[in-house]
Amino acid sequence: MTKAVKVFSKTLMVLLVVTIAFGGATSCKSKKKLAQEKAAAEYAVKVDQAKKDLTAIIDGSTNWTADEMTQRIATITSYNIDDQEVKGLIVEAEQKVDELKAEELRKAEEERLRQAEEAKRSKFLTIDEQFKAIASAANIDEANNQIQKTIQEFETPDIPVLIIISKNADFNDYDKPTTISKFLNYLKDKKQYKYAVESVKKNSLGKITELELIIK
Amino acid sequence: MKKLAYIFVTLILFASATAMAQDQLSSQRKQAVDSLALEKVRDLSKYITIIGDKETPWSEANRVIDRAEELFMQGSEIGVSSLAKTEISYYGVRKYFERLMRLNYNKVEISWYNIEYVSDLQRQPDGTFVGVITIFQKFKGYDAEGRLVYQDTTKKDITIYVKRKETQIGGRLIGFWDVMLGDIRVKETSK
Numbered sequence: 001m002t003k004a005v006k007v008f009s010k011t012l013m014v015l016l017v018v019t020i021a022f023g024g025a026t027s028c029k030s031k032k033k034l035a036q037e038k039a040a041a042e043y044a045v046k047v048d049q050a051k052k053d054l055t056a057i058i059d060g061s062t063n064w065t066a067d068e069m070t071q072r073i074a075t076i077t078s079y080n081i082d083d084q085e086v087k088g089l090i091v092e093a094e095q096k097v098d099e100l101k102a103e104e105l106r107k108a109e110e111e112r113l114r115q116a117e118e119a120k121r122s123k124f125l126t127i128d129e130q131f132k133a134i135a136s137a138a139n140i141d142e143a144n145n146q147i148q149k150t151i152q153e154f155e156t157p158d159i160p161v162l163i164i165i166s167k168n169a170d171f172n173d174y175d176k177p178t179t180i181s182k183f184l185n186y187l188k189d190k191k192q193y194k195y196a197v198e199s200v201k202k203n204s205l206g207k208i209t210e211l212e213l214i215i216k
Numbered sequence: 217m218k219k220l221a222y223i224f225v226t227l228i229l230f231a232s233a234t235a236m237a238q239d240q241l242s243s244q245r246k247q248a249v250d251s252l253a254l255e256k257v258r259d260l261s262k263y264i265t266i267i268g269d270k271e272t273p274w275s276e277a278n279r280v281i282d283r284a285e286e287l288f289m290q291g292s293e294i295g296v297s298s299l300a301k302t303e304i305s306y307y308g309v310r311k312y313f314e315r316l317m318r319l320n321y322n323k324v325e326i327s328w329y330n331i332e333y334v335s336d337l338q339r340q341p342d343g344t345f346v347g348v349i350t351i352f353q354k355f356k357g358y359d360a361e362g363r364l365v366y367q368d369t370t371k372k373d374i375t376i377y378v379k380r381k382e383t384q385i386g387g388r389l390i391g392f393w394d395v396m397l398g399d400i401r402v403k404e405t406s407k
Contacts, residue, residue: 140276160385165393166248173245174392177254177385184285189280190262210386215251215294 041144047083050076054089058096073097124197127153127211133191134184143188150184155207157181164214165199180211248336249345249393256395257349260287260374261328268316268324270331281313288397289377295402296398299368309345321357321365337378345378350403371403 054076056062057069060139064072073093076086121128130150137143151157161183166173187193194216201210241249257383263284267277296305306314330352337347350373357366375398382391 140273162390162392163383165252166245168245171391174390176381176392176394177383177390182219185279186259186283189266189283189296190259 045080046079047081047086050079050081050086051089054093057093058089060096061071066097066104068098069093069097081126085136124170124200127197127200127208128193129186131195132185132193135187135191138186147184147188150204151180153208154180155203155205155209158213159209162210162212164212169216179207183211225276246337249378250333252371252393253337253347253378253395254331254349256287256397257331257351257376260284260397261331261351262264263287263381264313264316264328265326267313268323270306270323279318281310281317284313284393285305285309287395291298292398292400294323294400295372296403297368297370297402299366299405316321319357322360323362325358334373337376343379345376347376347378349374349376366407368405370405373400373401373403375399 053062053072057073062069072088077090081087094212102178130146130153134146134150136155137146158179158181161178161180163175163178164172165175196216197211198214199210199212200208203209228397244245263280266272266280267284272280288309292309295310296307296315328351330350333347334349334350335348337345339345350371352372353372355366355368355370359365377396377398379394379396380391381394382389384390398406
């Protein structure tokens with residue numbers, strides 16, 4: 001009887017050990033699975049978000065700056081997502097950012113030129129206004145008076161006036177050079193001033209010695 | 217010595233290439249030259265109006281004649297027609313303007329319109345560009361009582377010569393387009 005009890009308790013112990021052993025292992029396995037499933041879900045979200053962001057960059061529906069786009073593409077690239085669609089989108093998005101950067105550079109250059117042109121215009125505004133006054137004079141006497149006033153700004157009535165008709169990369173095309181005296185009378189005759197002062201050279205007394213205009 | 221010769225040849229080649237580039241006209245430059253030539257014809261139109269205007273002071277008219285004469289090549293002629301005569305008379309430029317200033321009307325109105333190319337500027341072997349611009353001239357002559365006593369409309373063809381030249385100004389070499397007007401031929405005259 002005692003033997004039977006001993007065998008029974010031994011069997012119970014073995015069963016208990018086996019149950020604990022198997023039960024614990026099963027619990028570990030389900031935790032791993034859960035972790036895997038969680039990781040897979042997170043990865044899917046990441047891929048989905050990457051696709052959305054890249055598409056937004058490509059179709060221009062984001063408010064990010066070009067630098068922010070570059071940063072986002074770099075982050076997505078660092079994920080090493082093994083998905084052909086994402087890889088293709090990255091290439092497209094990079095091209096789009098390159099185009100945007102080139103466009104931003106072009107606009108910045110245009111703005112710089114515009115500001116430089118404006119600064120130049122305001123610098124020569126007085127001369128331009130004097131020329132306009134001659135062209136818009138009501139009659140010959142008024143135009144002649146204006147010419148007499150304007151010509152005082154020049155070293156002599158014969159100083160050269162150059163008129164640019166076309167600007168090229170490393171040289172300009174000019175109309176036949178004339179003198180300030182002839183040019184001012186030309187404005188009186190034509191009753192039209194369609195130029196802008198491009199450059200002015202002055203002597204030590206501040207009188208103009210050379211005038212360059214451009215056709216507007 | 218060899219190095220010097222190399223530099224010299226390179227400089228010559230560079231200068232020739234630059235000169236060739238400046239002679240070959242891009243469409244933008246060609247357009248600028250076309251416009252410049254048209255503008256010279258418009259200048260002449262304005263000068264003719266001023267010279268013909270009886271209210272223009274004599275000294276002003278003479279100054280404008282000088283400017284107008286400068287637009288033409290030496291020896292150019294301007295045709296004059298009338299509804300009363302079938303033949304067309306041709307005058308030297310100066311003489312034409314002097315006659316215009318002394319026309320026997322109390323008031324003269326001259327206007328040019330439809331100024332356009334009939335033959336585009338074409339490059340000639342000597343580098344000169346030659347073209348023809350046509351204009352329509354409306355002439356009106358009034359008597360002392362302000363009555364319109366004569367009017368006609370004349371279609372005229374003006375030959376245009378354009379050549380690229382260079383000059384030194386303030387130590388700089390300036391490349392400019394010299395536009396010269398040639399003969400002005402009468403094509404038709406109507407009322």
